[in-house]
Amino acid sequence: MSPLALFESIVAFRFMREGLTQTLLIVLGVALGCGVIIFMSALLAGMQANIVRRTLNYQAPIQILAPDQVARSLREGGPDSLAVQIQPRSQQLRSIDQWQKVRADIARIPDVIGVTPVVSGPGFARRGEATKSVTIAGIENETYFDVIALPDKIVAGRHDVGPLDIVIGIELAKDLGMAIGDKMSLTTAAGVASTLTVTGIFDFGNKGVNERNVYVALRTAQNLLDLVGGASSIEVKVRDPFAAETIAQGIRASHDLEVDSWIKTNAQFFSAMAAQILANTLIRIFVGLTVALGIASVLVVSVVQKSKEIGILRAMGTARVQVLRVFLIQGGFMGLTGSLLGSLLAWGFLLLWRGIAKNPDGTPLFIVIIEPSLFAIACVGATFVGILAAIVPALRAARLDPAVAIRG
Numbered sequence: 279m280s281p282l283a284l285f286e287s288i289v290a291f292r293f294m295r296e297g298l299t300q301t302l303l304i305v306l307g308v309a310l311g312c313g314v315i316i317f318m319s320a321l322l323a324g325m326q327a328n329i330v331r332r333t334l335n336y337q338a339p340i341q342i343l344a345p346d347q348v349a350r351s352l353r354e355g356g357p358d359s360l361a362v363q364i365q366p367r368s369q370q371l372r373s374i375d376q377w378q379k380v381r382a383d384i385a386r387i388p389d390v391i392g393v394t395p396v397v398s399g400p401g402f403a404r405r406g407e408a409t410k411s412v413t414i415a416g417i418e419n420e421t422y423f424d425v426i427a428l429p430d431k432i433v434a435g436r437h438d439v440g441p442l443d444i445v446i447g448i449e450l451a452k453d454l455g456m457a458i459g460d461k462m463s464l465t466t467a468a469g470v471a472s473t474l475t476v477t478g479i480f481d482f483g484n485k486g487v488n489e490r491n492v493y494v495a496l497r498t499a500q501n502l503l504d505l506v507g508g509a510s511s512i513e514v515k516v517r518d519p520f521a522a523e524t525i526a527q528g529i530r531a532s533h534d535l536e537v538d539s540w541i542k543t544n545a546q547f548f549s550a551m552a553a554q555i556l557a558n559t560l561i562r563i564f565v566g567l568t569v570a571l572g573i574a575s576v577l578v579v580s581v582v583q584k585s586k587e588i589g590i591l592r593a594m595g596t597a598r599v600q601v602l603r604v605f606l607i608q609g610g611f612m613g614l615t616g617s618l619l620g621s622l623l624a625w626g627f628l629l630l631w632r633g634i635a636k637n638p639d640g641t642p643l644f645i646v647i648i649e650p651s652l653f654a655i656a657c658v659g660a661t662f663v664g665i666l667a668a669i670v671p672a673l674r675a676a677r678l679d680p681a682v683a684i685r686g
Contacts (some may be wrong), residue, residue, distance in 0.1 A: 416499020612663020
């Protein structure tokens with residue numbers, strides 16, 4: 279440290295020591311502000327990550343379907359002409375044309391980490407007199423589990439399916455009174471039926487999915503849904519889930535297929551997430567402004583109280599820029615010290631949250647990851663805010679006339 283910088287630092291710390299009560303109060307205010315910002319940011323990130331993880335447990339980031347069937351008129355006339363009015367066609371379960379080639383093309387996309395064919399359609403699960411409507415999903419053991427985390431959600435039995443096996447949700451098992459090894463009749467709307475053995479029970483943490491989805495082998499679903507050799511959809515997992523819509527648009531542009539991303543199908547969730555992020559950003563701004571005004575007010579008072587000392591320093595040859603730096607050092611120090619204390623408070627609150635925010639079964643309500651980068655950003659930001667808040671008082675101090683300041 280140069281002699282001038284050392285002199286400026288000594289003067290700055292002496293000014294803060296003489297106004298110790300004011301300094302401690304503003305440091306505590308900065309600490310509380312930084313603690314609130316860090317704590318809320320970590321909680322919001324944890325909640326969003328938890329929701330994304332739960333959603334993508336049972337839903338692929340990208341789903342590719344056959345294009346809709348459209349009825350076209352062979353007669354001339356406007357769309358309002360009675361002679362050419364056409365009812366929309368009912369959409370039938372169809373296979374994606376050349377789905378093996380489509381899967382191979384998509385697998386070559388750099389950001390894609392999993393591709394699997396699925397045969398999906400409605401059906402009925404029957405056991406004795408009890409009947410429940412279900413969604414049949416025919417899966418390929420070799421690739422499906424790279425996309426959907428079914429193995430992690432199995433609570434009984436196993437996740438892989440053979441030609442005569444079926445994996446059902448915990449709610450459906452409860453409704454039908456079924457357990458591992460029981461027989462179930464699976465029937466489609468066309469009347470095709472098959473008797474399968476329950477080999478696994480899953481729990482995705484979503485009641486609708488747990489009582490509706492059933493998983494069978496791909497060939498079994500193809501036979502049940504009269505889609506032999508076909509695939510009703512191709513499900514894709516990408517490295518960055520939030521880039522799913524961009525990748526989906528690229529696939530849509532290169533293939534004449536219907537491509538949906540989880541971002542598009544969960545538009546309400548992303549609207550709510552955007553509102554949360556906006557609210558958190560506004561809170562950060564208002565807390566930052568409060569901290570800045572607190573630091574500025576303390577330093578303005580310090581300038582008034584120390585005007586004679588500043589005048590003496592100027593009369594002894596201290597340059598205006600040195601006086602300016604004295605107050606900037608005070609602002610930066612109070613911001614940095616307060617942010618370090620606030621980081622410590624936030625870390626303690628986050629550890630406390632981990633200990634008390636638990637589900638009835640003892641598992642965490644959601645995982646809050648304490649990111650070191652969040653604390654570093656808060657410290658740098660608070661120091662910068664402190665320096666900015668000190669600019670106006672520092673300029674006022676630097677402009678004091680030595681003679682006037684000493685007389686006053």
